[in-house]
Amino acid sequence: MFTELKREAYEANLEIPKQGLAIYTFGNVSAFDAARGVFAIKPSGVPYDELTPDLMVVVDLDGDIVEGSGRPSSDTKTHAVLYREFAGIRGVCHSHSMYAVAWAQACREIPVFGTTHADHLTEPIPVTEPMSDDAIERDYEVETGHQIVQRLRGLDPHEVEMIIVACHGPFTWGTSAQKAVYNSRVLEEIAQMAYLTRTINPIAPPIKETLIRKHYLRKHGAGAYYGQVETPDVIDGLK
Template sequence: MSRFTELKREVYEANMELHTRNLVIYTWGNVSQIDRDASVIAIKPSGVPYEDLKPEHIVIVDMENTIVEGDMRPSSDTKTHTHLYRHFESIGGVTHTHSSYATAWAQAQMGIPCFGTTHADFAYGEVPCTAVMSDEQIQRDYEEETGVQITDAFAVINPEEVPMVIVAGHAPFTWGSNAAKSVYHAVVLEEMAKMAYLTKTLDPSRAPLKQAIIDKHYMRKHGKNAYYGQ
């Protein structure tokens, strides 16, 4: 039996949660989780429809993107995932989707402003949109450079406070303490993107929510004196 059986199971279940939540169709997404002690990640195989995915299909790769265990090729986005794990040392899971509303913001090349308290409960301010990838980056290593786009966008943003990003012209990535939490944030991001789109449709000139309310809602749930929940 593989020593990564449990890791594969968790990543399989996280990937299937995307399918259950209708955030992916066909093969449009992937989830990974890292085992930092073993310096490996488990990730969905490339191009496998969710209807056909099984736990044993999940691929194990090291932090240099070399296959450690598995008979299939890992997701084509693997280098983006490993880049994020190397640079965001507190995260344990990464999710990538092409969910409709979040991807619409990506195609518009716009960050998602914090218009209300629902957004503020999960992200401390705007969800940033990366810069558009340069021709030089495209010609180097597209998937690695996608990770560079993301980490560059977080030069002055705490990835724990904003666990999500819009990649310009592409689609969203989210992360969390494990694969399941990164999927949770992907679900939340899609709803935030939808609400923001509707807000801008109703009032194109609407400014972001005042900072004092953003502070209150984020801190009551995530701050050192948080009192939301049990």
């Protein structure tokens, strides 16, 4: 019944090891079908090279299983919160990629140090507040989603498609599952660039606002001129 959705989730999950975003099973992607209010997600604890489209688990926005015989990812409820709250997104990705985790563990947001960052978003990569003991003990994965939504307040989730959960790691999203993984890979690249920048020059300043806007608008919005004409919104080959 959800053949196409499960295939999309399956293929996006395969990108995680291909892009070097996780060892073993330390990451998961989901693909959302907004019309039916369900998403397909990686089964928990299954290595990427054992995945098949049929092993994907389809759940609704309460996290209840709609189709599939396995357990969904333990992070499923966080994905559900993001689909509920960020209208228009169709994919979510979570991993423990090295440099994004390092900034998460350092509890520091990533300043806009250069144009690679500004090509993708105009804001520092936000970091959530550390979670309260109460929230941790209540419904941890739901609360992780709330922390993300809370931190995004005042920002547009279609502009800022990535966040670092303090002490944990990155969550990214986008208009497709593939785009969500793409954003995780970009975040990892930006995180490593920022790490190196800081260690060369501990007082390196962020770049100026005009340069940020210029680079962002080369790739986004009505005046964008990056990519091909027939696919004006294309970012880096992802349709």
